[in-house]
Amino acid sequence: MRGVPWHLPGLPGRDGRETEAGRTAAGASFRVPALSREDAEAVADEVRAAALEGRGRLATARVIEAAAAAAGRVADPSDPAGREAASTLSEELGWPSALAEETLSGMGRSWTEDALHRVVERELGGTAVLDGWTDEGAILPGRRRRASGPPLLFVVHAGNVPGVAVTAAIRGLLVRSGVLSRAPGSEPGLLACFARALTAEEPALGRSLATTWWPADGGEAAWDTWVKRAGKVVVYGGEEAVRGVRGRVPGDEDLVAYGPRLGVAVALPDASAGEAASALAADVCAYEQQGCVSPRLAYAVGSDPLELGRRLAEALEEEVARLPRPQPDEATAVAIRSARAEAEFAGLAGRDVHVLGGEGLAWTVVVGGEDPLLTLGLPRLVRVHGAAGVEELGRTLGPLEGRVQTVGYAGREGLPALADLAARLGACRIAPLGEVAWPPADWLHDGRPQLLPLLRWTEWE
Amino acid sequence: MERRDRLNALAEELEERFAAWGRDPRPWPDDLFGELALRAFELQFEHVPVYREYCRRRGADPASVDGWRAVPPVPTAAFREVELTVAAPGPGDLVFRTSGTTRGGGRRGTHRVTHPDLYRAALRPPFARFVLGGSRGRAEAGRARAGGRPAGEGAGAGAEAIRDHRIGSLVTAFEEAPDSSLSFMCDDVLRTFGAPGSRQLAGESGPDAGAALAFAEGCAADGVPACLLATTLGLDAWLRELEAGGTSVELPAGSVIMDTGGAKGRDGLERDDVLRRARSALGVPPGRVVNELGMTELLSQRYGRVPGRPLLEGPPWLKTRVLDPTTLEPLPEGEAGVLCHVDLANAGSAVAVLTEDLGRMRGGALEWVGRSPGAPPRGCSLATAELLEARGARG
Numbered sequence: 001m002r003g004v005p006w007h008l009p010g011l012p013g014r015d016g017r018e019t020e021a022g023r024t025a026a027g028a029s030f031r032v033p034a035l036s037r038e039d040a041e042a043v044a045d046e047v048r049a050a051a052l053e054g055r056g057r058l059a060t061a062r063v064i065e066a067a068a069a070a071a072g073r074v075a076d077p078s079d080p081a082g083r084e085a086a087s088t089l090s091e092e093l094g095w096p097s098a099l100a101e102e103t104l105s106g107m108g109r110s111w112t113e114d115a116l117h118r119v120v121e122r123e124l125g126g127t128a129v130l131d132g133w134t135d136e137g138a139i140l141p142g143r144r145r146r147a148s149g150p151p152l153l154f155v156v157h158a159g160n161v162p163g164v165a166v167t168a169a170i171r172g173l174l175v176r177s178g179v180l181s182r183a184p185g186s187e188p189g190l191l192a193c194f195a196r197a198l199t200a201e202e203p204a205l206g207r208s209l210a211t212t213w214w215p216a217d218g219g220e221a222a223w224d225t226w227v228k229r230a231g232k233v234v235v236y237g238g239e240e241a242v243r244g245v246r247g248r249v250p251g252d253e254d255l256v257a258y259g260p261r262l263g264v265a266v267a268l269p270d271a272s273a274g275e276a277a278s279a280l281a282a283d284v285c286a287y288e289q290q291g292c293v294s295p296r297l298a299y300a301v302g303s304d305p306l307e308l309g310r311r312l313a314e315a316l317e318e319e320v321a322r323l324p325r326p327q328p329d330e331a332t333a334v335a336i337r338s339a340r341a342e343a344e345f346a347g348l349a350g351r352d353v354h355v356l357g358g359e360g361l362a363w364t365v366v367v368g369g370e371d372p373l374l375t376l377g378l379p380r381l382v383r384v385h386g387a388a389g390v391e392e393l394g395r396t397l398g399p400l401e402g403r404v405q406t407v408g409y410a411g412r413e414g415l416p417a418l419a420d421l422a423a424r425l426g427a428c429r430i431a432p433l434g435e436v437a438w439p440p441a442d443w444l445h446d447g448r449p450q451l452l453p454l455l456r457w458t459e460w461e
Numbered sequence: 462m463e464r465r466d467r468l469n470a471l472a473e474e475l476e477e478r479f480a481a482w483g484r485d486p487r488p489w490p491d492d493l494f495g496e497l498a499l500r501a502f503e504l505q506f507e508h509v510p511v512y513r514e515y516c517r518r519r520g521a522d523p524a525s526v527d528g529w530r531a532v533p534p535v536p537t538a539a540f541r542e543v544e545l546t547v548a549a550p551g552p553g554d555l556v557f558r559t560s561g562t563t564r565g566g567g568r569r570g571t572h573r574v575t576h577p578d579l580y581r582a583a584l585r586p587p588f589a590r591f592v593l594g595g596s597r598g599r600a601e602a603g604r605a606r607a608g609g610r611p612a613g614e615g616a617g618a619g620a621e622a623i624r625d626h627r628i629g630s631l632v633t634a635f636e637e638a639p640d641s642s643l644s645f646m647c648d649d650v651l652r653t654f655g656a657p658g659s660r661q662l663a664g665e666s667g668p669d670a671g672a673a674l675a676f677a678e679g680c681a682a683d684g685v686p687a688c689l690l691a692t693t694l695g696l697d698a699w700l701r702e703l704e705a706g707g708t709s710v711e712l713p714a715g716s717v718i719m720d721t722g723g724a725k726g727r728d729g730l731e732r733d734d735v736l737r738r739a740r741s742a743l744g745v746p747p748g749r750v751v752n753e754l755g756m757t758e759l760l761s762q763r764y765g766r767v768p769g770r771p772l773l774e775g776p777p778w779l780k781t782r783v784l785d786p787t788t789l790e791p792l793p794e795g796e797a798g799v800l801c802h803v804d805l806a807n808a809g810s811a812v813a814v815l816t817e818d819l820g821r822m823r824g825g826a827l828e829w830v831g832r833s834p835g836a837p838p839r840g841c842s843l844a845t846a847e848l849l850e851a852r853g854a855r856g
Contacts, residue, residue: 327787328786328787330786330797330798330799330819330833331819331833331834333786333787333799334786334799334817334819334833335833337536337538337786337799337815337817338536338537338538338817339538341536341537341538341539341815342538342539342541342542344515344539345511345515345536345538345539345541345542345543346542348511348514348515348542348543349511349542349543360787360788361787
C-alpha cells in the first residue's frame with residue numbers, strides 16, 4: 001500500500017525494528033511497526049504530554065478550527081491530503097476512487113467547523129466549560145465547574161463505516177484528550193492521513209493523536225499498555241470485538257462501546273413508491289451499506305411491497321450506474337448468490353417471494369419471505385415486506401428492540417405513530433429516507449451524546 | 462415412454478456404465494458424458510416444473526442447451542426450498558438432509574433419491590478405486606493378508622467385490638441417521654467391501670472409542686488390513702482418546718483411512734495434524750489416508766489421495782467446473798472460484814449443481830480450497846441473526 005498507515009508520535013527511533021504485516025479484506029497489504037511495551041509507553045507519554053500541553057496553550061475553539069481544517073482537507077478531493085486519503089481508502093477497501101471520494105465528502109459534512117461547534121454547543125452549551133471554570137452554559141448551571149476528557153483516550157476500531165475513525169479521534173480532541181487509536185484492519189490508513197494533515201495544521205494537536213494497527217490475535221504489549229494508560233476506552237465494532245475489549249477494561253464506567261445495529265426503512269401509506277425507492281436506494285448505496293444506520297429491511301405499510309421492491313430495483317440500478325461499485329469478493333458473491341437462489345426457489349415453489357437482482361450481483365431486492373426480520377449483512381441487498389399498519393409493523397419489529405439505529409421514513413400518514421414506535425424500539429433516530437445514511441454532526445450516536453460520555457466533571461463548591 | 466420408465470432406462474444404463482468403469486477404470490470420451498448429461502437434463506427440464514421455470518428464466522431449454530457445460534446448474538440453496546425429483550416420490554426413496562447452516566437460517570436442504578440403486582452404483586467403484594486402492598491397493602492388501610495372494614481385478618457394483626479389508630465405520634450408522642447420505646454410503650461400502658469382522662464403531666452418540674480400539678487391535682492381531690471410515694472430526698476425537706490413554710496400535714500394512722470433511726482450519730482443526738497423529742497412533746502413513754469430498758446434494762464423491770495437496774479425483778461421470786462467483790463465467794486454470802458439478806448420478810434430481818465451495822484447477826486436477834466462509838463482516842452493520850443472537854447472549 002502506498003500511504004503510511006500509522007502515526008506514532010514519540011515512537012523511539014530504533015534500527016531494525018520489527019514490523020507487523022496486515023492485509024485488508026480487499027487484498028491491500030501494509031506494514032506497521034511492531035510495538036514493544038516500551039514503545040507503547042513512549043507513545044502514550046508523548047501523546048499525553050502533548051494533550052496536556054495543548055490544554056494550557058490552545059483554546060478549544062482553536063482545536064475545532066484546526067481539526068476541521070485538517071479533516072476538511074482530507075475530505076476534499078482537490079486537496080493533496082484529500083487525494084491521498086481517497087486513494088488510500090480506495091486501495092484498502094477495493095473501492096473505485098469516485099466512491100471513496102463521495103464517502104469522504106459525505107463524512108466531511110460532519111467535520112466542518114460549524115458542525116463541530118454545533119456538537120459542543122448542543123452538549124455543553126459552548127466551549128467555555130472545556131477551557132476553564134464557568135458557571136454558565138446549558139449543562140449543570142449554578143456552580144462553577146469545568147470538564148475535560150481523561151488525558152488519554154484509547155479508541156479501538158474493529159469495524160465501522162470508513163471515516164468513523166476520524167470522527168472518533170476528533171471527538172477525543174474536542175474533549176482535550178490525547179487519543180491513542182487502534183485503527184480498523186479494513187482501512188488502517190485514513191486516520192493516519194488525518195493525523196498528518198492535523199500535524200501540518202497544528203503540530204501540538206498532531207502529537208496528541210497516535211494511530212496504528214495490530215492483528216486481532218496480537219499486539220498484546222500495546223493492548224495492555226494503552227488500556228492501562230487510558231482513562232477511558234472507546235470501542236467500535238461487532239459484538240464479539242466489543243466483548244473482547246470489555247474483557248480487558250477493568251471498570252464498566254471506563255468503557256464506551258458502539259456495537260452493531262441496523263437501519264430500517266418504512267414507506268408510509270401515502271408515500272410515493274418511486275420517491276421512497278429513490279431515497280432508500282441512495283441510503284443503501286452510501287458507503288456500501290456498511291453503516292449501523294444503513295437500511296437493510298424495508299416495509300411498505302398499507303401498500304404493495306412488490307411495487308416498492310420493483311421501484312427500489314430501478315432506483316438501485318440507477319445508483320450503481322451513477323457511481324461504479326466494487327465487485328464483491330468470492331465469499332460475498334457466493335453468499336449473495338445463495339440468498340438470491342433461496343428466494344427465487346421459494347418463489348418458484350409457490351411461496352410469495354420475489355427476487356430482483358442486478359447484473360454482476362450489483363444489487364438485490366428480495367420481496368416477501370417467511371421471516372420479516374431476516375437480513376444477511378450483504379452489500380446492496382434489501383429485503384422488502386408489507387405491513388398492514390404501523391401497529392402490525394411494531395409487532396414485527398419487536399424482537400429488534402434496542403438494536404435499531406435508525407428508522408427511515410417516506411410519507412406523512414401515520415408518522416407520529418411510527419415515531420412512537422421508533423422510540424419504543426429504542427431506535428436512536430427517525431429520519432426521512434435519503435438522509436438516513438448521513439446523520440447530522442450532533443446526532444445521538446447509539447442514542448447517546450457524543451462528548452458527554454467521554455468527560456470528567458469537576459465542580460468548585 | 463412414461464417419465465419413470467425413461468428415468469429407469471437412463472438409470473439402468475448409468476448403473477451398467479458405472480460398474481464397467483469399476484472393472485476397467487478408463488476415462489470416458491467427452492461426448493459420451495455430454496450425451497448422458499443432456500439426457501438427464503432433458504428429463505429434469507421436462508418433469509421438474511420448478512427447474513423448468515428456472516431454466517426458462519435464463520433462456521435455457523433442451524433446444525438451446527447444446528452441451529453439458531450449458532446445463533443451468535441448481536444452486537445448493539435451492540435444496541433448502543424445494544424437492545427436485547424427476548420421478549414422483551415413492552415409499553422406497555431415500556431422503557437425505559443437509560446440516561443446517563447459519564447462512565441458510567438454520568434450515569436444512571433435502572435431496573430425495575428416487576433411485577437408490579443408482580446411488581449405490583455411483584458410490585461403490587470410486588470408493589474401491591480411490592480408497593481401497595484399486596487393483597494395486599487391493600493387491601497390496603491381499604498380500605498382507607494372505608501371504609502374497611494377489612487380489613483379482615474388478616471391484617464393481619456388487620458381489621464381485623474383493624473383501625480384503627476389514628472395514629470399521631466411525632460414522633453413525635444409517636439406521637441411526639436415516640437422513641445422512643454419508644451414513645448410507647459408509648454402511649453400504651462396509652457391507653459391500655468389508656472382510657469378515659467388519660463392523661460399525663459408532664453408536665447413537667457418536668464414535669465408540671472402546672469398540673474402535675478393539676477393532677484396531679483385532680485387525681493388528683489377525684494381520685488383516687483395516688479400512689477406517691470417519692469424519693475428520695470423529696477421527697480427531699478418537700485419536701485424542703488414544704493419545705490420552707497413551708495407546709497406539711500398529712495397523713497392518715495396506716490399512717487405509719477414509720476421512721471426510723476437515724478442510725484446512727474448518728471445524729477448528731488442521732487435517733495435516735490429524736494425519737500426523739494417525740501415523741503415530743495407528744501406523745497409517747498420510748499417503749494411506751484418503752480425504753473424501755461428498756455433499757448431500759451430489760450422489761458422487763471425489764477423493765484426495767495426495768498428502769498435503771488437496772487435489773481431488775473422481776469418477777468420469779462427475780465433472781467439475783470452476784466459475785467466477787460473480788459472473789458464473791468459467792475461470793482459467795489456477796484461479797479460484799465457485800465449484801459447479803455435473804454429476805450423472807443425479808439423473809433423478811439435479812444433474813448440474815452450483816455449490817458454495819471454492820476451488821481451482823491445477824494441472825487438470827481439481828484443488829478444493831474450502832467451503833465458502835460466508836461473507837465477511839463489513840462495517841458495523843450485522844445480519845439480524847447475529848444481532849438477535851448477540852442480544853440473547855447478553856441475556
